[in-house]
Amino acid sequence: MFVVLFGLLALSCLPLSVLGVPEDRDARMYRVYIYLPPKEGRDETADILEIKTTVSGLTDIKVLFSFKELGNSLVILVLRVDKACSWPQLTSFLARKGYEVKVTPVYYCSDFARELGLNMTRDFYDTTLENDEDLLMGKQIFPVKGLSTTQYDDMLKEMFQKETSILNAGQRAACFRTLADVPVEMMHFTALNQKKVEALVENLNAPSHFDLDVIRIQKLDQYTGRCK
Structure with a gap:
């Protein structure tokens, strides 16, 4: 489940000349789905509040939007990565927690x-x-x-x-x-x-x-x- 996520981590560590300038349509903006599947002993509320606290404290990753689906354990983020190699703040946290994650590059309509x-x-x-x-x-x-x-x-x-x-x-x-x-x-x-x-x-x-x-x-x- 983290193949795409860590592929993006590797991409984010490339030189800025390879990744392009922030105005490029592929200038490191991503939609991130974080699923919290049912698990014995899991405190869903505590987990979602921890995600909320973690994403609000990210450095060099701008959280453009952050949502939760009503009635389901799905957190939806839209992120802009402003500095290369800043992904480990988020990826290490998500890997440690064992959530199901899907990351998709996006740009403005x-x-x-x-x-x-x-x-x-x-x-x-x-x-x-x-x-x-x-x-x-x-x-x-x-x-x-x-x-x-x-x-x-x-x-x-x-x-x-x-x-x-x-x-x-x-x-x-x-x-x-x-x-x-x-x-x-x-x-x-x-x-x-x-x-x-x-x-x-x-x-x-x-x-x-x-x-x-x-x-x-x-x-x-x-x-x-x-x-x-």
């Missing part, structure tokens, strides 16, 4: 939109989701389904154009794309405003567009483990 020829600044999407307690994460995978490159790109452009209208109307969301060619995978974190979210989900789940998985999440810094 706004950068991807510009690659498609759209005029979208990086600050178009939200970068903090401050003051929002009720949140959703939507993961979208765009199957190729026999489309030509032009048809595939046009489908993605159409999705971004519809999403631009929804966000301009006041819906707030953060968005990242996984660093892979095809199929394209993107994830949105968005505030739970019922009417506006319905419009966003309708766009994200439009026929012939892509597969959509939506879960409820909460910010990790709000997690106390107490019943509400």
Whole structure:
């Protein structure tokens, strides 16, 4: 389970000239899933609170977002690694605890939109989701389904154009794309405003567009483990 994680550790130790500058689309940003499978004697609340404390104290690793799935033992992090060889702070902790971990390189959806020829600044999407307690994460995978490159790109452009209208109307969301060619995978974190979210989900789940998985999440810094 740590093959990918330690592969990234090795990658992070390469010289900066090899890894690229921070503005590159592959400038060491990662989505990290941490699963806490049921285990006899495990105190899930204590484990999640320990993860919360550990990630908040990382040096040269910027925690862009940290969430827990509501109702499940899954912690979701989006990290930016600002300094090479800073991974051991996190990887040694996770290896010692024996959690199931999956790490995926990501970059900003706004950068991807510009690659498609759209005029979208990086600050178009939200970068903090401050003051929002009720949140959703939507993961979208765009199957190729026999489309030509032009048809595939046009489908993605159409999705971004519809999403631009929804966000301009006041819906707030953060968005990242996984660093892979095809199929394209993107994830949105968005505030739970019922009417506006319905419009966003309708766009994200439009026929012939892509597969959509939506879960409820909460910010990790709000997690106390107490019943509400």
